[in-house]
Each structure stands twice: as C-alpha cells, then as structure tokens.
Amino acid sequence: MTTAGGFVLRFGLFGTGHWAAETHAAAIDAHPRATLAGVWGRNPERAGALAARHGVPVFPDVDALIDACDAIAVALPPDVQADIAFRAATAGRHLLLDKPLALSLADADRVVAAAQQSGVASVVFFTQRFHPNITGFLAATAAAGGWQHARGTQFASIFQPGNPYGGSRWRHEKGALWDIGPHALSLVLPVLGRVTRVAAMDGPSGLVHLLLTHDGGATSTLSLTLDAPPAAVTRDFVFFGENGVEVVPPGDGSALTAYGTAIDQLLEEIDSGTRDHRCDVRFGREVAAVLTAAEVARAQHRTVDV
Known part of the structure; x- marks a missing residue:
C-alpha cells in the first residue's frame, strides 16, 4: 500500500505491556506511513486484547508475524528482543527496537551482524534522542x-x-x-x-x-x-x-511524539537506502x-x- 508520501510500512508489534500499547502501538496507528500488521506477545490473552483494540490479527508464532510484516517494533525484555531482532533481520525485516539492545554483548553482536549482512535499516529508541x-x-x-x-x-x-x-x-x-x-x-x-x-x-x-x-x-x-x-x-x-x-x-514532547519521530527516521533510512542512523543497532551495541x-x-x- 502507498500514500502520497510513499509506501506504508507494515509493522509487526512484539509486546503487549503498557509501553507496547500506549507508545508503540498508538504511535504506529497514528502515523500516516505506518500500519500494524499484527501483534505477538508472551501472554496470549493480552496479545489478543491489544490486537482487537487495533483491529489486527494476533499471531501465535514469532516467525509468522515476521513473515507478515516489513519491519518489527519490539517492547519486550532485552534478552527476548535480541532473539526476535536477530530472526527478523536475518529475514530482511527492518528494525525499530527498544533500549537496551540486548543484555549481553554476544547477543548485541548477533543482532548487529544480522542487520549488516541483510542490509536492513535499524533504529533503537533511546527516547530522549528523538526530541528535537x-x-x-x-x-x-x-x-x-x-x-x-x-x-x-x-x-x-x-x-x-x-x-x-x-x-x-x-x-x-x-x-x-x-x-x-x-x-x-x-x-x-x-x-x-x-x-x-x-x-x-x-x-x-x-x-x-x-x-x-x-x-x-x-x-x-x-x-x-x-x-x-x-x-x-x-x-x-x-x-x-x-x-x-x-x-x-x-524533552519538549511526549514519548508518543518521540516514537513517531523514530518511525519517521526509520522510513528516511529505508527511503534513502542509507544505513548510518545515529541511534542504529551499532550504537545500541556500543551502549551495551x-x-x-x-x-x-x-x-x-x-x-x-x-
């Protein structure tokens, strides 16, 4: 699907907690060039409720949701995030991740290597870095x-x-x-x-x-x-x-507006073909x-x- 501004990025949302629902899902839903493709969570009941709230399918399987999207948005514990990010990058999906990237340097390195090998765009959401x-x-x-x-x-x-x-x-x-x-x-x-x-x-x-x-x-x-x-x-x-x-x-805005800016910047990376975002997975690895x-x-x- 395309709009006047370009193609619409289909996000698979991984996570069902407060941050996932009130920041990630809300910002994706409000963005003119983003849409939710579906939700996966470790708690099937909460995943179903969040998916129903946005009128999208709930996915019982991580890889099935990765297959159904263009990019992933993750609001999960960092060790869980790292594994999903590695699988998504390996499958050629763009990454909008949360901080910290991982809880071990080995896991962070795996994500960086997968993203670089596949050439996907990546942004790690260090909230304050997305306030203008x-x-x-x-x-x-x-x-x-x-x-x-x-x-x-x-x-x-x-x-x-x-x-x-x-x-x-x-x-x-x-x-x-x-x-x-x-x-x-x-x-x-x-x-x-x-x-x-x-x-x-x-x-x-x-x-x-x-x-x-x-x-x-x-x-x-x-x-x-x-x-x-x-x-x-x-x-x-x-x-x-x-x-x-x-x-x-x-910061002069809310976490919700900052996340919308992160989506903007991920789209800029994808549109331009550049892979040099100041808060990409390499910076996430440096912090880890x-x-x-x-x-x-x-x-x-x-x-x-x-």
Whole structure:
C-alpha cells in the first residue's frame, strides 16, 4: 500500500505491556506511513486484547508475524528482543527496537551482524534522542567542543503502587544500570565520545554510580536508580568545559511524539537506502558494551577497559 508520501510500512508489534500499547502501538496507528500488521506477545490473552483494540490479527508464532510484516517494533525484555531482532533481520525485516539492545554483548553482536549482512535499516529508541530540542542541543554542544566532564543524575521511582513498570521482572533483576543507564549514555556519548574505561560503585536504594573515561581524556559521572524516594525523583545532565557549563534541557514532547519521530527516521533510512542512523543497532551495541563493562566493574570492584 502507498500514500502520497510513499509506501506504508507494515509493522509487526512484539509486546503487549503498557509501553507496547500506549507508545508503540498508538504511535504506529497514528502515523500516516505506518500500519500494524499484527501483534505477538508472551501472554496470549493480552496479545489478543491489544490486537482487537487495533483491529489486527494476533499471531501465535514469532516467525509468522515476521513473515507478515516489513519491519518489527519490539517492547519486550532485552534478552527476548535480541532473539526476535536477530530472526527478523536475518529475514530482511527492518528494525525499530527498544533500549537496551540486548543484555549481553554476544547477543548485541548477533543482532548487529544480522542487520549488516541483510542490509536492513535499524533504529533503537533511546527516547530522549528523538526530541528535537535535545537533538539540537547535543549537536550544538558537540560542535562547540572543549568539554572536559559531564555529570548525570537520573533518579526514578518505578516500584510505587500503580506504576506500570514496577512489575517488570528484568528491571528488578538488572536495575537502573540496564534500564535508565542507556538513556544516560545516549546523552553523554554524542558529546564526549566513546567510553574507554569504566569504574562503578553501588549505593543505597538500588543506586549505581559510574565513572567513565572517554576518548580524548574527558570524564563523566552517572548516578542512577529506579528506586528513589518519590520526593527525590530527578533528571539532571550537565557538561563542563572551556566554554562554561551547559545543561541538557528536558524533552519538549511526549514519548508518543518521540516514537513517531523514530518511525519517521526509520522510513528516511529505508527511503534513502542509507544505513548510518545515529541511534542504529551499532550504537545500541556500543551502549551495551559500556553496560557490560560496568557490570563487571561493580562485581569485581575494579576499573574495566571497554
């Protein structure tokens, strides 16, 4: 099917939770060049309900939905996502994935290799990187140069009653390092460059503190938790350098509008034939490498090279 703007991308949606329903499915349904081809989920009842809500079929089999779509959208635990992404890329389907790309570097490498071999387009949805004002800020800050250090603090409180993410098993097991660590890194890496060394230390309430060395010698510190006291919830990212101090602004849109932008950019990659998106699976793999090193640094109480 085509529209005045071009062909319509048929998405297979993998996942049935709050994020899948209220962000992924809603944004795909609202996009003029995207449509839902069907839904697959680990809970057949919820998959059926979400599929019925959008008037599309529910698929009991992963590969059957991959066969029925042009691209996949995934809102599942990262280890489950990595396997589905590998199968979809191998089948020539484009990838709109969530962060983190995977929970192991080996799984991330498998996805990257499959995407590169098949030539599919890929975008990993680091939410803040799809707000136009943040994209502009990071580009201008990186171009200014001269940055010596960044400090990031992101305290969430998802385990309170009624929070839609509080029951997530993988978030309980992997904590802030793997859940909001990717968001933090997605803001720091474009300005300071690739991480070369990592040190880490735990604190109370699920806190993890990272000290990072970047290419060229700049450093950054990140403090992250999913279990902060509700009154202490905050997000604060600051760069320090020769030109003074720059504070990363809050995003100027919702997660829903940001996901619509991610769909736009995936379509641009497909339309143009380019495969150089700033948040593609290669960037997802770079983030996973830092998180993997940080996990080792925490466990072994030492500095780890990335």
